[in-house]
Amino acid sequence: MQAWVIxxxxxxxxxxxxxxxxxDNLLVASEDRGADNPYCHLMVAPSCVHLAxxxxxxxxxxxxxxxQNISAHSATVGAYTGDCSAQQVADxxxxxxxxxxxxxxxxxxESNDSLLAKLKCAFAQGLGVVLxxxxxxxxxxxxxxxxxxxxxxxxxxxxLQTDSVQTQALAxxxxxxxxxxxxxxxxxxxxxxxxxxxxxxxxQQIASFAPKSPEVTVLYGGSVNADNADSFAAxxxxxxxxxxxxxxxxxxxxxxxxxxxxxxx
Numbered sequence: 001m002q003a004w005v006i007x008x009x010x011x012x013x014x015x016x017x018x019x020x021x022x023x024d025n026l027l028v029a030s031e032d033r034g035a036d037n038p039y040c041h042l043m044v045a046p047s048c049v050h051l052a053x054x055x056x057x058x059x060x061x062x063x064x065x066x067x068q069n070i071s072a073h074s075a076t077v078g079a080y081t082g083d084c085s086a087q088q089v090a091d092x093x094x095x096x097x098x099x100x101x102x103x104x105x106x107x108x109x110e111s112n113d114s115l116l117a118k119l120k121c122a123f124a125q126g127l128g129v130v131l132x133x134x135x136x137x138x139x140x141x142x143x144x145x146x147x148x149x150x151x152x153x154x155x156x157x158x159x160l161q162t163d164s165v166q167t168q169a170l171a172x173x174x175x176x177x178x179x180x181x182x183x184x185x186x187x188x189x190x191x192x193x194x195x196x197x198x199x200x201x202x203x204q205q206i207a208s209f210a211p212k213s214p215e216v217t218v219l220y221g222g223s224v225n226a227d228n229a230d231s232f233a234a235x236x237x238x239x240x241x242x243x244x245x246x247x248x249x250x251x252x253x254x255x256x257x258x259x260x261x262x263x264x265x
Contacts, residue, residue, distance in 0.1 A: 003233070003260035004175060004219055004240035006066065006130060007044040007247025008098060019050050023057045025250035030063065033254060037062070040240070040261040044247065045098055045130075048084050055093020066096035066130060069104060072114040075121035086118075086125035096128040100152070102181045112155045119159050123166055123173060130175045130242065131156070132221070133202075137182035146201055149178070153202065157209045171214040176202055177242040183222030185244060192231050192238075195220050199237040226252045229259035 013019050030042070045066040046054040055065045071083035078085075089097060099118050104110045115131075122129050133152040135145045156174070160167050178198055183189055199218045206216045220232055221242030232238050240260055246252040 001215070001217065001239055001264070002038070003040040003257075003264045004217060005040055005042055005253070005257040005260055006175075006177070006219065006240070006242050007042075007253050008068065008101070008221075008242055008244050009044060009046050009247060010068070010103070010244065011047055012248055016050065016053065019046065019054065020057070022248065022250065023054065026063070026253070027057075027061060029250040029254050030061070033258065037257070037261050039265040040257050042257055043096060045096075048089070051089060051094060052092040059093070064096060065094050066098055067092075067094040067127075068098050068101070070097050070099070070118055070121055070127070072117040072121065075124045086121040086127055090125050090127055094127065096130060096175075097122050098130045098132060098177075100155075101132040102134055102179060102184060106181075112152070112158070115155045116158050116162075119155065120163070123159075123163075128173045128175070130177050130219075132177045132179055132242070134179040134181050134184075134222070140180060140182055145180075145198065149198070149202065150205060153205050153209075156206060160209050167210045167213055170206075170210050171216050175217045175219060176206065177219045177221050178202060179221035179242060185223065187223050189223050189228060192235055195232065196235045196237040199235075199239075203237070224256060226255035226259075229256040230263070233259040233263035 043064040043066050045068050067089040070086045070089055071080055073080045074085055076085055076087045100115050133149050135148040139148050202218050217239045219240045219242045220238050224241045224243050225246045241256055243256055
């Protein structure tokens with residue numbers, strides 16, 4: 001299985017000039033390393049306002065582009081002020097979208113119902129989905145990690161129950177990103193053995209929903225950086241990384257990709 005390293009830029013960089021500087025650095029650095037890496041896919045998720053420009057810059061590069069979110073209300077068009085549909089982000093050049101990031105769950109109160117609607121919209125427009133799941137510090141301390149993740153993964157089971165066609169292409173169109181909320185941007189990092197055990201459970205849970213589907217890709221996210229990437233990449237259960245702050249610097253982002261490329265090569 002090829003690894004994935006995905007950069008979630010969140011509400012960064014501030015200006016188009018800053019975005020282009022980051023892209024310049026990323027393209028130069030990736031060329032120096034060898035643009036076509038057979039062992040690790042690269043993807044970036046810019047903000048919606050920069051999505052089309054980033055897609056245009058990366059059109060001939062081996063770096064895919066993801067949206068950070070899509071509307072739950074319509075896959076195409078409608079009277080939904082402030083929303084961007086799956087069709088619109090695909091038209092802007094995205095081939096994937098993040099869904100369910102903990103910041104969306106926390107600040108926008110996203111539920112499984114809204115995420116199910118978004119999954120359906122994404123797949124209807126041919127977008128792949130990076131579904132983010134993870135527990136809070138309180139849930140981790142209470143040893144509720146597995147039950148919390150199972151509840152969040154139930155949206156995948158619901159999707160397959162309503163649209164069995166998706167089962168056939170599930171492994172190609174769905175990536176799970178496990179991000180313990182307490183590790184995002186905090187510098188706190190769970191042990192590799194903890195993450196590996198959690199990823200094994202996630203893979204088993206998805207397999208129980210779709211036993212005929214190939215194994216789904218599961219990424220780790222949460223204070224992943226160039227210094228600790230090798231330790232995570234060494235685990236057979238960890239298929240890559242969803243990277244936050246470290247993705248805003250080309251060298252650190254590609255160093256993480258290099259770690260997974262070495263481990264999976």
